[in-house]
Amino acid sequence: MKSIQTKFIILILGCVLSSSFVIGGAGILSSKKVADEDSARIMNLQCENNAEDINGLLSLIEQSVNTLAVYASEELTDVERLKTDPAYVSEYTKNIRSVAVNAANNTEGALAVYVRYNPEFTEPTSGLFWSRTALDNTFQQLTPTDFSRYSPDDVEHVGWYYIPVKSGKATWLEPYENKNINVEMISYVVPLYADNTTIGVVGMDIDFNVIKEIIASTKVYQSGYAFLTDEDANIMYHKELEKGTAMSGLETTLQPVAEELKNGGGINHLFPYSWRSEKKEMTFATLINGMRLAITAPASEINATKNTLILQMSIASVVIALLAVLLTIYMTRRLIKPLRELNTAAQKIAGGDLSVSLSYQTKDEVGTLADSFQQTVNHLRKYIDYINGLAYRDGLTGVKNKTAYQEAVALLEEKSRTGKPEFAMVVLDINNLKTVNDTYGHDFGDMVIIEACKVICKVFKRSPVYRTGGDEFVVILENGDYDHYEELLDRFQMALDEFNEYARHDGKLSIARGIAVYDEYIDLSVDNVFKRADEAMYQNKMMMKRMQKEEAEAGLESAQESGAPDPY
Structure with a gap:
């Protein structure tokens, strides 16, 4: 017992x-x-950030071409004369040439710009075609492609013209190899119409290596990397696979992933698969040109901490x-x-x-x-x-990151539904960061971002500061800072001036900013406040660029008046 x-x-x-x-x-x-949730969040956030970088570049290219297309349409005053009068065609081409070349010069990665007219009623080489030369990397005028030498079905040589014309909309063409200069390109082409008539196209060729460099520089965990496919899950850029390789034909476990890529779903979760007997997980995002940016890493590295x-x-x-x-x-x-x-x-x-x-x-x-x-x-x-x-938390500056910002926006949305919150948003963007990166390197660019963040945090020390992009910060003002936001903006300018007074020339900061105050009668969502602040920031950026340009021109005129030799 x-x-x-x-x-x-x-x-x-x-x-x-x-x-x-x-x-x-x-x-x-x-x-x-x-x-598991945090691993997926880290992968998805990395993919989202890289997709935003590429989409930002593609958007700037679209903006340049669309602006040139609008200008070309506005300059066309007589469609019938364009069809019948070679002198009018020549004068019209001359009028839009400087705008076209200027657009190409101010577009990152641009290799060529062209405006081509409908060969059915103009000369087969009519229009303009400017391309960078291999000698001095400047744009030079070249003879446009002769339409009479190729059939409209010859996609390889004149598909850049007939594909967007037949589709009737702006088109991103797939990357192709320009064997004349041994450079891989990607083109954006906009068709021109007037009086229900196809006038021609406006297009720009972009160095595809600019996009490939962004993808190649992506590092996730120890050996994770990014790659690019088209909308049919065919490889466009991969560090191991040839361009054009169909993912669905590689391994059985890749077929479900290839289907997800074809469906073009957004960033939601990680997709598991096996590649060469190694278990991996992948996430992806659809770019504005229809391509898919994918990020993959070995499951062993993703789950190591867990x-x-x-x-x-x-x-x-x-x-x-x-x-x-x-x-x-x-x-x-x-x-x-x-x-x-x-x-x-x-x-x-x-x-x-x-x-x-x-x-x-x-x-x-x-x-x-x-x-x-x-x-x-x-x-x-x-x-x-x-x-x-x-x-x-943002790894470079230590302030809150975009994920934290999105949660803060969600809280403000909830407040706006249940009450009348009082807040304002300040959007700040570092000017000329790309020029700094290209001139002094990304390490120096990171130092510029850190110094800019210190100035921002010094002024807005009682309000949350978020880094939402590579060179963009957002500050949400509430309570006392909201009541004195005008004073804070003045203090910010003084702090910026004080910093630049003692900074080296290559370390001076130029930060555009814009503010918007929440108004329950016009803002249907918190995102509307951000958009208004972002637009104000953009206007401020344009004003700063104009002032810099005017100062540069004034300096040149002063130098000329003093007898200094013309630098040109």
């Missing part, structure tokens, strides 16, 4: 062991879920369980009180509450068990806080 003490020990041991396994299991499951944490928690659970057995045998009566406390704490943690604080403190084995339990909870809480910090 078992004694009461034996039964009591068995009962206590059962409770302690059960509690230990519940705590460990709940902690492991919770940690696994959090780690696996380490699970192993540590498993070991900790086993150690706690063994320790509980020894302490129960020798300290049955003293274990009653702390075991109750541990059991209560275990229930809280199993329910997702990590705010556990054990009050039982002694220098014996029971105190050691309680302390180990508390440390395990503390480590778990610190790790979760650390993971959240990675997800919401």
